Amino acid sequence: MKLYVTHRSPYARLARILVLEKELEDRIEIIQAKTRTPGSPYYQINPSGRVPFLIDDGGIGMEDSQLICAYLDSLDGTSRFHHPLRASDWEYLRLEYAARSLCEGICVWGREMGRPESERSPTVLAHEVARANRMADVFEDRVTDPLMRGAPRMAHLILAVALDHARKRGSGDLTNGRPRLATWMRAISDFPSMKRTALP
Numbered sequence: 750m751k752l753y754v755t756h757r758s759p760y761a762r763l764a765r766i767l768v769l770e771k772e773l774e775d776r777i778e779i780i781q782a783k784t785r786t787p788g789s790p791y792y793q794i795n796p797s798g799r800v801p802f803l804i805d806d807g808g809i810g811m812e813d814s815q816l817i818c819a820y821l822d823s824l825d826g827t828s829r830f831h832h833p834l835r836a837s838d839w840e841y842l843r844l845e846y847a848a849r850s851l852c853e854g855i856c857v858w859g860r861e862m863g864r865p866e867s868e869r870s871p872t873v874l875a876h877e878v879a880r881a882n883r884m885a886d887v888f889e890d891r892v893t894d895p896l897m898r899g900a901p902r903m904a905h906l907i908l909a910v911a912l913d914h915a916r917k918r919g920s921g922d923l924t925n926g927r928p929r930l931a932t933w934m935r936a937i938s939d940f941p942s943m944k945r946t947a948l949p
């Protein structure tokens with residue numbers, strides 16, 4: 750299989766974490782894609798131009814971290830990060846989708862900052878900083894929930910990747926002044942799969 754990524758994408762990082770966690774390194778070649786480049790040869794592989802993108806053993810391509818992570822997790826028949834019961838576990842799913850929402854806002858901020866300075870919207874930047882802070886407050890309350898503890902699930906990975914992205918490539922460290930979130934983040938940052946996929 751082939752997994753197209755960029756090392757700066759938090760979504761691609763989730764797929765890379767799954768490759769490591771599920772010990773799929775021998776089965777999956779990780780390839781750097783050239784995104785956001787007019788005429789990139791990557792557009793012939795994935796017309797949307799986004800990462801992550803997985804081509805399976807049958808040569809079939811699929812995009813989106815949610816789908817790819819669920820697929821990789823299922824390959825050995827024992828999904829660890831997508832518990833079957835979780836599909837109707839609204840309490841858990843609310844946390845997973847809240848973490849994804851935080852991640853999306855952090856990415857919007859990063860995209861805005863990637864534009865030439867004259868094209869950046871201060872309104873968009875301020876909106877995303879405020880959103881990220883409100884969501885970080887939510888997780889400061891929720892990380893003590895048993896659902897955010899114990900064996901990691903996708904909600905944990907998404908939150909950790911989002912917070913790390915905000916710290917290194919976003920508007921700042923959202924664990925500052927949020928002691929419970931900081932303690933939670935320190936623990937998950939020690940996972941070998943987090944360390945091995947650390948942002949450049």
Ligand SMILES: N[C@@H](CCC(=O)N[C@@H](CS)C(=O)NCC(=O)O)C(=O)O
Pocket residue numbers: 757758759760761784785797798799800801812813814815856
């Ligand atoms: N919902 C998608 C989002 C993927 C996404 O937005 N990837 C960004 C990098 S973080 C990308 O490939 N951007 C390139 C582009 O927009 O052309 C997922 O979960 O995989």
